[in-house]
Amino acid sequence: MARYLLTRAWQSALTLLLSTIVVFFGVRALPGDPALALAGEDRSPEALEAIRRHYGLDQPLPVQFAQYVERMVQGDFGVSIRTGTPVSSMLTTALPVTVELSVLAILLATALGVGAGVLAAVRRGRPAEWVANGMALIGLSVPHFWLGLLAILYLSVATGLFPASGFVPILEDPVDNLHHIVLPAVILGTGLAAIIMRQTRSAMLDSLSSDYVRTAKAKGLRPRAVITQHALRNSLIVVVTVVGLQLGGLISGAVVTEQIFGLPGFGKMTIDAVFQRDYPVIQAVVLLTATAYIVINFLVDLLYSVIDPRIRVTGDPA
């Protein structure tokens, strides 16, 4: 167990280092003088000189990289070229929106996906399975931003059931907050739900045909208990893996969903930054996404060993 965790921790740290290097050189591949980009409005020679000194742009590359990492660790992502606001404070306002949206979407997707997946596996070859399979296929194939557009058009604008855009912080008014975020979260969750459903279904089919489920049935356990306590418990690991691996897709999805529903989150910040060529913001966004992905997938690995005790013993995910 300790060895397994250590290996995973070391691998995650290495990936983190590599992605920082990629971003570091990626930033240097950007067209234009970085000092000019960082300077923002004040582009006098003295200001540029000061920036070069402050950011160590006159130093050799390895030194620059070390200083770069130091600044990032301290949360200094520079200043937005367009607004002059520190990128870190932009993140502080944008991140809670995205985190709330993503968490809600994951919860919805897991409930829907696991439910439908179990149903499809248990009701094998019956109409319930066909419906669940068909819905999952459509969920995989539908462009979610388009679904969002239609939802705004036919649910928000036409009926006024949901607000078409905007956001209210959860601390300000929790009910209004939920009212604004529930539709985007449902839209964002559908794609993930489809993927979770398909994985759950195939994992459940495997467990249901296994010996231990036959044994459980044979000793007279109620079907419900067999499904939830035996088959589903062993399929859970698949669900956890899928959620971890789909995190990248979820972040991409959140960017688009925020753009459509006008949520002032991480995604909107990203897209605005690209169009305004706001390099410090782009850099922070890319680095932060990579870090989040690596850290969360490390946590997912920790979760494995909680769900599946075999991993604690053999140190190898089944």
Added chain:
Amino acid sequence: MTVLTVPMAETGAASITRRTRVLRRLRRNPLAVVSFVVLALAAAIALLSPWIAPYSVDQTDFARTFAPPGTPGHLLGTDDLGRDVLSRIMLGARASLQVGLLAVATSLVIGVPLGLAAGYFRAWDAVISRFTDLLLAFPFLIMAVGLAAIRGASLGNAAVAIGIAQIPGVIRVVRSDTLRLKSLDFVAAAVVDGASDLWVLARHILPNATSVILVQATVAIPAAILGEAVLSFLGLGIQPPSPSLGTMLATAQQFAARAPWAAVLPGVVIMGLALAFNVFGDALRDALDPKGDRR
């Protein structure tokens, strides 16, 4: 059944019977047939669209903007500049398929050799796994954002960003199939026979791994098509005035109250294309599954 068919797939006669069996299973599956016909039609329309589209994609008609579907001369109506929606959808679908194929080609060209190497050479596995982790850490949209910042937004850059993001999936699938094949007797026989590693990989492992690669490609294409639509919708993909289903939806969003149909049609086409690929991919996977007859 499983144990017997796989090694036999290596000899010529057996692989022919296997192919006919897979094709027979596909032909008997109505979903496979329907999705294949839809894809063939879409491919034909996409290939011929520059010649069969009723109008030029740039041809504006300011006297007839926002014509609803069914307007004489404009079967699917016109957009905000009076351009023919049917023509733009045809050319847009062509672009979608182009990006889909380009992205998948990118991921296969890089991912297949890496997957083979990771599965066959133990020493390479750790290095390639870190590379995969690294790629996974940058979601396709973030990758596209970075590429657009460095090299500008275009169809090619969008396809490359999507393709790079799909590499880990290819590596994973090819690696695990290589691991499986490597442990089979016919590979051991070839090694004993004095075959070089490259020969074993090229002649014995790769041909037997084609079915999983094929399935992976079939599910990667619709993902790439959706990815292109997203990127173009956000302005990070195909640039106007070039037609793209994603940019059509972005424009439609601005005029959704006046012309709601414009926000529906391109989405239906994207979904139809992706659905056809996904359904066909599922059918292909079932048909290739050695356990398929039992299920």
